[in-house]
Amino acid sequence: MxxxxxxxxxxxxxxxxxxxxxxxxxxxxxxxxxxxxxxxxxxxxxxxxxxxxxSKDALIQEVFKRRLTELNRRRLAALDRLEAEAGGTPLKPSRIVEAFFGTALEMAADTEHGGHTFMRLLGRTYTEPNGFVRQFLAEEYAGVVERFTVALFRALPDVPREEILWRFHFMMGAMSYAIAGTDALQLFAGTFDDADPERLLSRLMSFLLGGLRAPLPGQGVPGENGRGASKRQ
Amino acid sequence: MxxxxxxxxxxxxxxxxxxxxxxxxxxxxxxxxxxxxxxxxxxxxxxxxxxxxxSKDALIQEVFKRRLTELNRRRLAALDRLEAEAGGTPLKPSRIVEAFFGTALEMAADTEHGGHTFMRLLGRTYTEPNGFVRQFLAEEYAGVVERFTVALFRALPDVPREEILWRFHFMMGAMSYAIAGTDALQLFAGTFDDADPERLLSRLMSFLLGGLRAPLPGQGVPGENGRGASKRQ
DNA sequence: TCATCAATCAAACGATTGTTTTAATCATAC
DNA sequence: GTATGATTAAAACAATCGTTTGATTGATGA
Missing domain, CATH: 1.10.10.60 (Homeodomain-like)
Incomplete structure (x- = not known):
């Protein structure tokens, strides 16, 4: 039975x-x-x-566990490798970001074994309303995110931790949409050639690193002042 | 009847x-x-x-139409204002981004009249699987996105248009997660203080502009090379 | 006072949901 | 061959879904 x-x-x-x-x-x-x-x-x-x-819920959980465990294992392995190579010296932020998001895009590039399908699902599920799915995902992610944010804290000692967390959050959003790719509303006239995952990786990575290294808000940098009162220009 | x-x-x-x-x-x-x-x-x-x-489907559509029409009206108005002020000279990319995403965050900051609730819904719906919802949203968005991407093309004549479209796409992902805020998996230890929409706006804007202005991929910039073969450090 | 019509109500509609039951099937070991 | 235990199969389960029906309400204007 x-x-x-x-x-x-x-x-x-x-x-x-x-x-x-x-x-x-x-x-x-x-x-x-x-x-x-x-x-x-x-x-x-x-x-x-x-x-x-x-049950159906247990099936949903199993669909995620099957892939997510492997993805996060690879992420941690990539971070381990970086830290081993660095041997105590602080890591470059770009390598950390690459270890986390590059690994994800690597899996998303695998269209033959279902990795692509799964990553599309995962990106959307991050904001899934369903309660038990969220809790399960949060548990599955907790350890990995912890390690990567700590690594970023060390790599960027001058940046407030809260700011790093937010930017990590933003990066996850950008990645999610990157993988969603043509799935998302086809708002853009020419549509995308997300058939080329290699170019997508470099595209996304440039964007993410640009965002991560952007000047901190509230320091008089042009373009990040409030809407109404522009104190400059 | x-x-x-x-x-x-x-x-x-x-x-x-x-x-x-x-x-x-x-x-x-x-x-x-x-x-x-x-x-x-x-x-x-x-x-x-x-x-x-x-019907239920018609209700869903009406929920979106009620707010989205107004949001996009404000976005276009903001862009009109910018172009009027510029008087033919090319716009600053930061102002364009601000007109699009700042307006959205402005609505998201309005917790009293339901704007906040709606923006959380909208961000998630961008990758909604439901067919008719997607088509409806795409139609509602088409004109606005067209105008803003054209404005960005003019503002960044040296950047390939395909690249701009991708980055606009990434920016929407980041904004979506920014608004989702604490709704998303609470992966990050300290959780967020998304109670302060003003700081969120400046946080997000810094990140978006950093990403938008990042060096183009494939130009030997550190940190955006492929995983395996690092041609430079 | 009565007719009109939008709005609301309780009740039921058929269809579909996730799940369960009971029996049949299959391969393997004795 | 026969017993065993995992797997598959057809059929039904109660519950809930979105939707519809037909009666009733209540305000309005003639």
Whole structure:
């Protein structure tokens, strides 16, 4: 009777369901994706989801865990490598940013094994209203974000920590939209050639680093004064 | 029998429904928000939504139209003002960015009349999977984005247009997360004090302008090279 | 006073949701 | 061959979804 969730037996159906669910979640969102859509696409029986995962919510969690654990492992590995190379000296902010966001875009560039699909999903889910999804994601992210923000604090000792946190937050937004790419409203006439992930990486990285290293607000830099009263120009 | 949608009669119930729907959409998303939740919160009868709006989809559209039309009107007005002041000379990129994103944050700062609630909703909806919502938003945005990108093309004649479009896209992502603020996963230890919209504006503006003016990719600038092969340090 | 019509109400509609049940199937080990 | 246990299958479950119906209210103008 108990669900043999952790068994390695019959990976066929289980994985087909995960793949189908992942793709459908991107297309329609969590709520709008029904069990029947999933099992139909996976060529499985309706009951298969509850048999293998227990519930729809548990399936959602498993879709994320499968990829996110691996992504964050790579991120931490990249940061470990940087710190090992530096040997105690402070890291360059650009390398830290690259370790975090570059790794993500690397996974997003993998269109063959579903990495691209998943990253599109992940970017959107960051602001997902669904309560339990948020909590799960937050837990999964906590350790990684902690380590990277600490690394940035060390790399940028003169920048207020609060400012760094905000800019990290902004960077996640930019990355999210970068991966969403053509998925997002096709507001821009020529649309995007997000077919080239290599150029996307360098594009995004320039933008992120420009933002991260921008002059701090409230220091009389042109262009960042309030709307109404322009004290200069 | 016909729904008197455009009538000004009895604004009471109609507006209560719009307000309730707006708040609930932010909290739970479109699909997870039921008609009964909306009418219950608005203290109206179930049938009221279909009577006043025709359908749930039409209600969603009306929730957006009510605010988005005004927001984009203000954006265009701000751009008009800039161009009038400049009198033919090219605009400063910072002012253009300010006219677009500053206006949005201005609306997001208005917590009393629901502007804040709506902007949280809007930021998330930009990557909304729901088909008809996306099409509606795209139509509503088309003209505004067109004018602002053209203005940026003029202001930055040396930057490839494709690059400008991408950076505009990135900027929208950063703004979206900026407004989402504490709503987003509370990944960051100290959490945010997004209670102060004035500081948020200057924070975001510094970041956006830093990103917009960043050196173009592929020009040997440190930190934007590929992961594996670092041709310079 | 009565007719009119927008607005509200309780109640029900058929369709679809996630989940469960019960039986059939399959491979493997004895 | 037969028992075992995991997997699949068809069918049904109660609950909830968006929507509609038909009656009732209440204000307005003739």
């Amino acid at each position: 108990r669900a043999p969730t952790d068994r390695q037996s019959a990976p066929e159906t289980r994985d087909r369901i995960l793949d189908a669910a992942e793709a459908l979640f991107v297309e329609h969102g969590f709520e709008a994706t029904t069990m029947r859509m999933i099992t139909s696409r996976a060529e499985a029986n309706i009951a298969a989801v509850n048999y293998h995962f227990g | 016909r729904a008197p949608t455009d009538r000004q009669s009895a604004p009471e119930t109609r507006d209560r429904i719009l307000d309730a729907a707006e708040a609930l959409f932010v909290e739970h998303g479109f699909e997870a928000t039921t008609m009964r939740m909306i009418t219950s919160r608005a203290e109206a009868n179930i049938a009221a939504v279909n009577y006043h709006f025709g």
